[in-house]
Amino acid sequence: MDNVNGLNQPQSNSNNTGTGDGTGQSGLGNLVLKNPSSLNDGDFLILGHDNGSLAEQGTELPTDFIGGKRIGREWLIKQTGDVGTVDLTFDLSGLSISGSEDFDFKLLIDADGDFSAGATIVDVTNINGDLLEFNGLDLPDGSYLTVITKKPLFSIANLWYKANEGVSTSGTFSWANSGTIPNAQAQQINASQQPTYNISGTSQINFNPTLTFDGVDDLIETPVLPDIYNKEGRGERSTQFAVYRRISTNPVIVYSIDAAGTPSPLHIGMTDDGRMYQQNTVAVPTSTTALGEVALTDMTAVTDSTEVPGTFNSLILNKNGAVGANEFFVSYTDVAPNPLRIGRYNGIFNQVEIAELVTYPIILSESERRIVQSYLALKYGISLDTSVNAYLDGEGNQIWSNTNYWNDVFGIGRDDLSGLNQPQSNSLNTGSGDGTGQSGKGNLVISNPSSLDDKDYFIVGHDNGSLAEQATELPSNYRNRIGREWLVQHSGDVGTVDLSFDLSGITVSGTITSDFVLLIDSDGDFGNGATIVNASNFTNNVVTFNGVTIPDGHYITLVTKRGFIFQNSSLWLKADDGITAFGNGNVSIWADQNGINSLTTRGNVTVNPEVINFNESVRIVNSGDGLPANRMEGTTPISAVEAFAIYKTNSTTQTSLIGSTVNVGSSTTGQVIFGGQSSNPNRVLATDGVNSRQFYLNSELSSKFTLNNYDLSLSASPFSSARLDGASIAVSNEGESVIIPN
Structure with missing residues (x-):
């Protein structure tokens, strides 16, 4: 209001967006101010906008409205004097808006234009067709406003x-x-x-x-x-x-x-x-x-x-x-x-x-219904019908849509909009309420993500392939795998996860942990380029893999039998392969051919070229009893039921080939296979480190390389059998049966 110029304008809109009587032009988001509670000489309330989009956006919203929508455009308020409270209308005609109910629409008023924090939230007073009405507003000088058009679902x-x-x-x-x-x-x-x-x-x-x-x-x-x-x-x-x-x-x-x-x-x-x-x-x-x-x-x-x-x-x-x-x-x-x-x-x-x-x-709406269905399905391990076309997160983003692998779909995930926090999951088509698998269904459980933040999802579905073993599409030297293949899709990053496969009711060749391998492949052809992950455990027909990284869009399947006998071993060391040496020629690491162990040098260990039939050998020199200064230590305990070794001692003192660093009982011998004894240098020992000791005699132990073989599976005295260069040799027993060394 300006008495000098005779201005008295108690209601107004922009002719760029509205009309002479305040009717909005379609698609232009017309805003009308009217009904000031006080309008005196020198009082002005003026608005202008940033030319932002009139389309909805899901960003820069107050905390309680994250997941909702607002108009992208923002208006700046300039007030001179004091017009008191005013009424404001906003015309939605011609705009694409998600909201339809009174509770969807709010006016945001903020001091600095960052509506994500500190904004005043005003409920809509009335909706008249496409017109939102907000009455009795206090619009401070220098503040900003915008319109919320959809409350979070x-x-x-x-x-x-x-x-x-x-x-x-x-x-x-x-x-x-x-x-x-x-x-x-x-x-x-x-x-x-x-x-x-x-x-x-x-x-x-x-x-x-x-x-x-x-x-x-x-x-x-x-x-x-x-x-x-x-x-x-x-x-x-x-x-x-x-x-x-x-x-x-x-x-x-x-x-x-x-x-x-x-x-x-x-x-x-x-x-x-x-x-x-x-x-x-x-x-x-x-x-x-x-x-x-x-x-x-x-x-x-x-x-x-x-x-x-x-x-x-x-x-x-x-x-x-x-x-x-x-x-x-x-x-x-x-x-x-x-x-x-x-x-x-x-x-x-x-x-x-x-x-x-x-x-x-x-x-x-159909999309809103899909959002709630997806939340409930992922939470409770329910595979949605393929007719839904896609699983959606709380903001409506697709997190699963592959129809070729839309069988027993389930996953882990977190979504703060819905309150979903599901760190372990299985499909109820194959599993149960506590993850116990149904017999013959090949239940897969995902658990223990190393990182699970808002909007992180790890979802799995399979191709409905057979759970019977097949001998095709495998890396070389692997014998059998499950026919079924699973696809993994990520949103965000859950880090590493644990997986378990329940093989109860399924006929497989594998019987021990080392038989089982997880194959991870980028294109679903496991015969070439697959990443190989060894099983962590096999107990009660459940195979477990811990701390596994599976990239987005990769495929997995389960090897149920390694290809030949060496790959079923718990330790396989070859002097002509798997050795990493320092610059001075000393060995630093000796890798297990099966990937279970990696042996690291303590002290000095060397490689001797062309020692036995043009093949290399590893040389370790020590003196005295107790834990040797020069040795190699593994990363993973092993169990030995039957063991083979080609070696010679180069001395007549006590020499042990495989021993445990664990102090067991009072024995100075410790847990060993292919152990030595200084008082009887031709003895080849197997002992549990407590009171059991079996041995056979190898008179050529210090003079040439021989093939030594121990079988520790016998249940009656002498509790083990042995072969020297392939020929059976008598075993003597000093105590009870050997506890298999670890």
Whole structure:
């Protein structure tokens, strides 16, 4: 306002974006200021923008709105004097905007133009068509503003119960609501009626807790809840998701908000065979949930009291992402708000295991529905149907989309938008709640990522190949592998992981840890260029690989038998291969041909060229008893059942070829194979280092190279057998059977 010039302009818009009466031009984001609470001489409120995009962006948002959207453009406010509060309208016509509900739209006002911290957040007052109205605003001089157009998906669920959070079993059993409806905890005071909280064992779902309701008297319920729907005219709109395991032979209600009569019309609800309800209108799946099956069931629903089939009522039901039914009006009943009950309906108690329940007061878009499905599927090891086309993270980015390997898809990951933090996982198609494999299914478990940050995912699917062994597409010198191949896709970086394969019920050739190898390949042709990782352990039919790095887009399979006998050994050292020498010719490292061990020199160790039939030998010289000064030490303990060595001693003193650095008992000999004895220089010993010693005599031990062979597997005295240059030789026993040296 300026009295000198006669200016009195209480409302305004830019003619570049609006019109004479404030109507916005399509696609230009017109902004109108009006209704100042105080407008005196010398009071001015002026806005201009940075010419930023009117498209949505997902960056520079307050913490609680990360995962949402805002207009890219920013406006600067200049105020002279004091106009008090004002009303502001923003015209969305012609703009591509994600939001559709009142709660999606906010005005951000910030002092420095960085809206990610310190911004004031103002709710929309009214939405009139494409026009957002914000009334009674205080716009400080020098501040900036922009418009939020979509609230984060996981922040608008009105009911959200997850068994891994918010469960209290102390005294009153309570399950907290993580959704927007306050004071909606589901509780049970009576101890005898409280569900069982499963935090371990097979009643879990993919390592996540569940609540088991016994079907006898277990029940939890909330206070009376307000209407959970978003209503448009006479219609109600909602989206429901549930993850549960069916354990009852007869279909029962898993959860419900109902009128508590007999019969009791359902406000919302779901049966454990997969049917879902809204206002007593039901959608029936084409594939019912079987006994013992874990299912992810969801439904978008529009119901309307006009009862016009196919016009105002539509229920679209999915099971594990696949559309199971598209049901229209059945029998609408307007059900008043009531408590949410889990465990009982219509006077009947329900037997079920439930892990998570989420409801929204709106119809989610197809992409929003996929985001929630992906979150629940990855959390609970459920493989979504290929019709969903892609798994999405909390921001809608694709994290899995390969249809050729879309079998038993599962993975680990973290997404702070949804609260997902899943550091171990298996597919429930092949495994179980605690990772125990189903017989004959080849269950794979991924666990222990070395780094798991927000938006880090490691997802696996397979080609549905056979779990039988095959002898093709292998690196040279490998005999058998599993036919199946898995593809790994990353988002972010989870670092190294542990993998375990459950071979129970599968016929494989391997019997010991050294038989098994993980192959990692960039193009899926394992016959050429594959990275080889030795197994860390093989126990109870489960092969484990620890600390493995698998790059994004690489393929894996499992070798179940090395190619020939040497590759099944726990140690294989050759003087003509695997040796790294210092500049002075001394040996620094002697590598095991099977990759299990790497021996490092302590003291001085040398290589003698062309010592035995034009082949090299390794020479180690020591004197005295005890731990030798010149030696080589391995990185990994070995177990010896049968051992071979070509060597000679070059002296008549005590000489041990393979010994342990572990001090066992009081024996000065220690654990050895091919050990020596100064008082009997022709003896070749095997001893456990406590009280057992077996030996045979080799009169040529110090004069020439001989082939020595010990078999320590005998269960009766003398507990071992031996061969010298291929011929059997008598073994004498001084004590009990040898404990296999490590």
